[in-house]
Amino acid sequence: MEKISLYLVPTPIGNLGDITLRALEILKSVDVILAEDTRTSGILLKHYNISKPLQSFHVFNEHKALQSIIQKLKQGETLALVSDAGTPAISDPGFLLVRECLKNNLTIECLPGPTAFVPALVKSGFPTDRFVFEGFLPHKKGRQTALKQLANEERTIILYESPHRLLKTLEQIQNLFGAERLVSVSRELTKVHEETCTGTVSEVFVHFSKKEVKGEIVLVIKGNDKRKPEEEV
Ligand code: SAM
Numbered sequence: 001m002e003k004i005s006l007y008l009v010p011t012p013i014g015n016l017g018d019i020t021l022r023a024l025e026i027l028k029s030v031d032v033i034l035a036e037d038t039r040t041s042g043i044l045l046k047h048y049n050i051s052k053p054l055q056s057f058h059v060f061n062e063h064k065a066l067q068s069i070i071q072k073l074k075q076g077e078t079l080a081l082v083s084d085a086g087t088p089a090i091s092d093p094g095f096l097l098v099r100e101c102l103k104n105n106l107t108i109e110c111l112p113g114p115t116a117f118v119p120a121l122v123k124s125g126f127p128t129d130r131f132v133f134e135g136f137l138p139h140k141k142g143r144q145t146a147l148k149q150l151a152n153e154e155r156t157i158i159l160y161e162s163p164h165r166l167l168k169t170l171e172q173i174q175n176l177f178g179a180e181r182l183v184s185v186s187r188e189l190t191k192v193h194e195e196t197c198t199g200t201v202s203e204v205f206v207h208f209s210k211k212e213v214k215g216e217i218v219l220v221i222k223g224n225d226k227r228k229p230e231e232e233v
Pocket of ligand 1: 083092114117159188
């Protein structure tokens, strides 16, 4: 079997039980763990009794760190990349490193594991046969345009959203997609205060207007799908 140089290892998005046996084995076996936040990952690794050198790898140093990491891998070291939560490279650092590894004929492996958008999509009850993951919308410039472009999207749409922008986004969806468009908001997945609220965008807006919105959020929007419910798969 080909030697794996870099493993991308998904970590829990809340519930510490959500890590695979293979993820733990890999984290125990590598030379160095690249971590988005060495403190956050340090706490996680301590919980699983894993003691490994950690190296910081985040959005602010990933360009700069790339070549020295590639050199280490070329010298035969095996590295794992973890992010603060979920799957690395999904709205988190990782893509640049994967691309650079492939350019240098270094073999990578991405373990399957936790990521926030899959449970949110499945829990929405909206069609899962075709969906589009948009990650975070631009915060200011281009936000309205990005949403406008999605208004006629037929596939189920998935967005990552911050709690303090949720109501504004729901309001924009009401205006651009119509108040009857179905949406599903999953908050704090796998955690104590996990909640999924599904309904028309106006109903969901009212629900979240009642108190301050807190925690981590995935917003799922039903596509502008002309299929009748019995035709949906
Ligand atoms: N790499 C992660 C993944 O695989 O899902 C995503 C990282 S991104 C920086 C963080 C965003 O993911 C949060 O703002 C939220 O939108 C979503 N998220 C992460 N954990 C979540 C959770 N437990 N419940 C709901 N959304 C979550």
